[in-house]
Amino acid sequence: MKGKRGPLFVFVGCATSVSLISFSSKQGTLPTQFLETKDHIPPQATPTPVIPVPESKSALFRDRKIMQYENRLRAFSTPDKIFRYFSTLKHAQTGELYMTPADFIRALTPGLRQPEGLGLDSYYEFDLSTDRIVLNLSLEDDSIFFKLGNSGLLAFPDFIFLMTVLSTPVRSFQIAFQMFDLNGDGEVDTEEFDVVYRLMQAHSSAVKGTAEVNLKAASASDALGLYFFGPELKGKLTVEKFLDFHQQINNEITRIEFSQKDDLNIGLITAEDFAELLTSYIGADDDRTIQTRKRVKSKFGSTPSVSLEDYMDFYRFCNSISDIDVALSFYHVAGAAIDRDTLEHLASKVAGVNLNSHLVDIIFEIFDENGDQHLERKEFVSVLQQRMARGLVRPKDTGFIKSIIALYRCSVKAVEMKSKQWKRREMSSVWGSHE
Known part of the structure; x- marks a missing residue:
């Protein structure tokens, strides 16, 4: 029987004391669902009655406008901007951003609001030497998120990999594996899989068309390489193992979606x-x-x-x-x-x-x-x-390429207008000479 971790304690350093954690824009501390130290274990939450407070019309209007903005961002922004907006954690030394699994679900699902005070350039910072992250989710011991990145946290390459996998039909992966399985044994090595992944990435409407993806996440993460091909990356990956991984990802995301609505934690x-x-x-x-x-x-x-x-x-x-x-x-x-x-x-x-x-x-x-x-x-x-x-079938390119396309269309229209004006002048001169 699979064990569960809930809440899940993910150790990322030796904690000795509670350090002051800061936002990028304001001072604050990591909430207890994210942070614990050796000398400070967050107590179990005791259920207390919640007294509903009526929201003002202005607050409801503001919330709806923020939700509409976030929904447009999900639908039309580049993967890099989506990742930067919905990530909640920032490494204090390296500045690298991380998503929790809950952040990833929020980045996909319209209507799920980003926590107040977090967004572009506003994150919880953590220090590997003093803090350890707590993912407050009931994940299985063999959760697929532990195989993706740093202790269940998702860096940008992990985010792009998940977006690529979720936006690519299973049949496309099967065909790609067959194309690069040169000896017909149903297996690919790490170099062949990298080609397959790049091919899927190029055809994924969720991630193609942005320079950031090509520069930062051209290949899958090191953790995934170890999972698929072993510690020395000399193993082989079968299409069956990859499709099983694909199914596990979808199942896990579905469970997390459910858990985010299960406020009472009663199933x-x-x-x-x-x-x-x-x-x-x-x-x-x-x-x-x-x-x-x-x-x-x-x-x-x-x-x-x-x-x-x-x-x-x-x-x-x-x-x-x-x-x-x-x-x-x-x-x-x-x-x-x-x-x-x-x-x-x-x-x-x-x-x-x-x-x-x-x-x-x-x-x-x-x-x-x-x-x-x-x-x-x-x-x-x-x-x-x-x-x-999951909303991943629409193009998400609002960057350089879209600007170039818009500029091209404007140029074409300008040329057409000039051409029409030139033709009118030519016709006028011809008719004038006949008179």
Whole structure:
């Protein structure tokens, strides 16, 4: 049975005393969920009743504007800027930035606010000689994040690697491995994998098109090299091992998504939380999405009722969305409606998942806006496809290349206008000579 670490203590130095940690812009200390020392162990949190304080309209307006800005940043900014904005930790000596797994999820998921006071050029600094980092997440002992970088923390190359892996279809990796498997044994060495990775990086809409990626993260991190190829990097990597790694990454991210909504740490989230996780990639601040979540909350209340097992089953269902879409098209051609029984049957036969009836009720409340107890196939499939893509299918180049393209278009328009003016003058002179 796999053990769990929660909270997880990741040692990065010999701690002797609590040192003063500073923001880049203001003084402060690392919160206890990030820091502990040999002489200072953070006490276990004691649950206390939370008294809701009504927010003012100005505060709600400010929060919504910040959320909209962060959503635009996720969708259109370069990977380097996304990493710098959503990272929360900075090495005091080297200045290198790090993400926790929770930071990475926040960088992907629309609607998840960056902690107050953190963002571009504002981080918690830590000193390797005095501090040790605490990742306040219930991760498995063999968590894939421990294989990525420095004790579960993600540096920029690790961030780019994850973005590349998550934004590249499994089938593309299979084809790339076959291309560079010269002897046909189904294995690649470290140099061949580096070529495969660069190829995937070049075709990934999530990371291509920025000079920072090419300079800072052209190859996978050293920790991944050790994991895939052994301590001397002389091993071989099979496509099966890599696809298993790909699946582990997706499973772990899905679990962390769930845990971030499980505020009470009881293994359950509310129906509204589930609706928010499902619809976050189609417009977290969209009025229609907000109304959908309100409708779900109105029907199912605020009592946690969706378990981690239910959520993982739904993720596995979404993972088969291409096959589900084909099956749904057969029903559509046959004139059959997509009702609850049909959805549960497809989940069982096509995806091999038995969806909880309560979860099916929530799904229908989300998608069945007219209350006819049927799903509209195109919208249902489209939302699940966007959910599985995690917003990584759109180009994220707002830097030098985009400026050059804009300049080129302006130049073309200017040349066309000059050409038209020249032609008018030529025609005027011709007609004038005839007269």
